[in-house]
Amino acid sequence: MENHNTSLAIITGGGTGLGLAAGLELRRRGWRVVALGLDTESELEGSGIEFQNADITDAHVFETLARQHPRVDMLINAAGVILHDEREFDMLGFRKVIDVNLLGTQLACVALRDSLARAGGSIVNYASMWSYFGSGRNPAYSASKGAVVSLTRSLAVAFAKHGVRVNAVAPGWIETRMSTNAFSDPERATPILQRIPAARWGKPVEVAKAVAFLGSADAAYITGVVLPVDGGYSVA
Numbered sequence: 001m002e003n004h005n006t007s008l009a010i011i012t013g014g015g016t017g018l019g020l021a022a023g024l025e026l027r028r029r030g031w032r033v034v035a036l037g038l039d040t041e042s043e044l045e046g047s048g049i050e051f052q053n054a055d056i057t058d059a060h061v062f063e064t065l066a067r068q069h070p071r072v073d074m075l076i077n078a079a080g081v082i083l084h085d086e087r088e089f090d091m092l093g094f095r096k097v098i099d100v101n102l103l104g105t106q107l108a109c110v111a112l113r114d115s116l117a118r119a120g121g122s123i124v125n126y127a128s129m130w131s132y133f134g135s136g137r138n139p140a141y142s143a144s145k146g147a148v149v150s151l152t153r154s155l156a157v158a159f160a161k162h163g164v165r166v167n168a169v170a171p172g173w174i175e176t177r178m179s180t181n182a183f184s185d186p187e188r189a190t191p192i193l194q195r196i197p198a199a200r201w202g203k204p205v206e207v208a209k210a211v212a213f214l215g216s217a218d219a220a221y222i223t224g225v226v227l228p229v230d231g232g233y234s235v236a
């Protein structure tokens with residue numbers, strides 16, 4: 001199980017946003033972190049996170065990773081894209097979002113299953129509040145995140161015999177680059193904020209701490225759950 005001196009976490013999308021936040025939180029707790037993705041933010045520098053530039057829709061990436069890391073304590077699937085200006089209504093745009101958000105998650109989970117099993121490890125996927133709400137602006141993103149919930153539950157059942165737990169977090173309105181469009185538009189931001197019982201936007205570190213919990217020994221009897229981290233937005 002968990003050993004903070006040697007525990008290894010692999011994070012897709014770990015160079016930016018909520019994936020980076022999770023990596024930074026785990027580094028603070030003494031974990032070794034390997035991050036994959038195509039983009040980075042300045043906070044990555046000097047963090048000790050090992051970043052690999054990689055396309056997470058390429059199965060060969062994870063096959064190589066599994067050979068390099070025969071024991072993995074936690075897999076965090078945070079890689080995700082969202083397209084604006086109705087590009088998700090176009091078939092190419094829709095497919096791109098599904099490929100990254102859903103297919104990339106599935107590829108990572110299956111390829112690293114045995115590495116996780118050797119460590120008694122766990123998976124934490126990134127769902128969303130839009131796993132449950134329809135989105136008139138982003139149908140592909142919403143559909144992909146709804147599918148991540150179903151995938152998480154399915155793999156929790158399938159991987160249990162291997163000793164691997166599979167859970168997910170469902171972030172709400174969190175202060176990230178991906179949410180900038182909503183935050184910077186008063187017509188959207190005002191009603192959103194009025195609906196959140198916590199009366200504020202969430203911080204990336206708050207999602208990261210939930211991820212760290214689900215991957216810890218404290219959550220040893222928890223699998224197949226989707227944990228909202230949304231300040232109460234989903235129940236308001």
